[in-house]
Amino acid sequence: MIIIRDISHTYPGTRKQPVRTAIASLSFQVGRGEFCILSGPNGSGKSTLFRILCGLTIPSTGSVTIGGLDLARESHAVRRILGVVFQNPAVDKHLSVGENLAIHADLYGHRGADLAQRLEEALSWSELKHRMGDRVDTLSGGLARQLELAKSLLTRPKVLLLDEPTTGLDPASRRNFLEVLRRVQRERNMTVLMTTHIFSEAEDADHVAIMKGGHLLAFDTPQRLRARVGNEVVVIVPTDAVSLAGRLVTDLNLAPLRFGDELRLDVAAAADSLPLLETVLARYRPEIRSIAIKQPALEDVFIQITSAAHAAGVQESHRIPPASEKEIVQ
Amino acid sequence: MMRAVMALAWREFTRFIRQPHRVIGSVGQPVLFWLFLGFGFSGSFRPAGMEGVTYLEFFYPGVLLMMLLFASIFSSITIIEDRDQGFLQGVLVAPVPRIAIVLGKVLGGTAVSMVQSLLFLLLAPILGLPLSPLGAVLVVLILSLSAVGFTSLGFLLAWSMRSTAGFHAIMMIFLMPMWMLSGALFPINHVPGWMHAVMEVNPATHALRLLRLPFYAKPADVLVSSEFLVSLAVVLIWVAVCLYLSMVRVQRRERGVPTP
Structure with missing residues (x-):
């Protein structure tokens, strides 16, 4: 579902920073319906890879195919099947939960009865249903993360990318977030790629990729690792x-x-x-x-x-x- | 595409309304400027050929322009905040054309400045500035056009900036002088030659000129005057160039350089 072929990425130098290669000849694949964890120490290049997979950065060389679509040439089509949960909240905290979901639906062109059904489905597992009118900045950290996930699920993505989504959550909220993610992922046969530092989150993944210094050091099942x-x-x-x-x-x-x-x-x-x-x-x-x-x-x-x-x-x-x-x- | 644009513009507007401090600040500051400078200079303001015009009245269209400028600055700052806080990332990975991001921001910023300036426009009759219904429509159209110009200029400046502090610097040395040299504070024909030249190429000067005319002449006469047409052309070019450059700028994605 996600095919990464020989990706290299070098950041252009600036006056203060020399040219820096963040990723070197990286290749791996994530199969349909798989839950894959991407991990590595700080500075390993995983954030760069994440930005490339989201289509925010164009790599120096190499190609990425998502759902059979080439990310560079068919980025618009890729965005339709892609959901992204960023490490920083990508919602407007001055707006209510419902308003944020409405904007997201508008960006993806969902409306009417279809939207109502999607909303019902995206919120069914969450505790947000009774908080729709509340402003996002009144939500707890755990609920705010639920909103990020609900927002991404609204568009029924085939591929979901998450960048350290549980950072800053207490253990109970973290476990809750991951349980929901894993359940929804299995129910919908969704392909998930998630970066994390927390290895307990990776124990039941289908594959774990470990990066360091821009290289892929390991890519295997947790058992084999x-x-x-x-x-x-x-x-x-x-x-x-x-x-x-x-x-x-x-x-x-x-x-x-x-x-x-x-x-x-x-x-x-x-x-x-x-x-x-x-x-x-x-x-x-x-x-x-x-x-x-x-x-x-x-x-x-x-x-x-x-x-x-x-x-x-x-x-x-x-x-x-x-x-x-x-x-x-x- | 239009739904995405409207959603983004609506968000911009709602966000503004939800922050009472911003509403008070962006309406209150120009009004205070106008009242204090207006009354302060009224005694000494005697430019040749403008007898009978109080400074309060002279400065009035300048304050309208200032409101557009401030609204554009505020909405440009939100671009930097959005990037910092992440809202923008979510929009960038959504299947919307990048142009929608520019249009949403510009329309939202324009709506915000129009609300402010329309409120301020209600003061015109009290000042004794005659404005026919047609003249009022003309003023509103000119204001909207100028608002698009300022907001897209702000967008262009803010898009590549990573800190709001940096943007404040740009605002003080670039956007504020643009307003100061627009003829908002003093008449353009009593300044040194070099400054006159700078003011003539400043698009804000032309926006202000367009704005002043309907207060002092019949709309029908305004529309055919060469002064109006020249300034309109300058403002249209300004708006088109800023919008175009903003669109080019958002299309550009971060790209890796060849690996050594």
């Missing part, structure tokens, strides 16, 4: 990390990695994790505050892939994220 990191990890929080790390090396011939107060042991096969945990626990129980087996999360995959690229010279660094524990023995 996790398998790429492969191993489970035993995470130990000891009373004295340095001393225990030393003994794990000498006593058990292991290779612990230390992150602050925490030691991590990579386990080659999943079946080995529990025996290893038991061995460590039996031997050093008094020195251990907690121990857990952690399955690789997409976040770990992201860190590993982007830092591997870093080692290979693709730029930028990362902080260690907090681990998400599967089981904890106190």
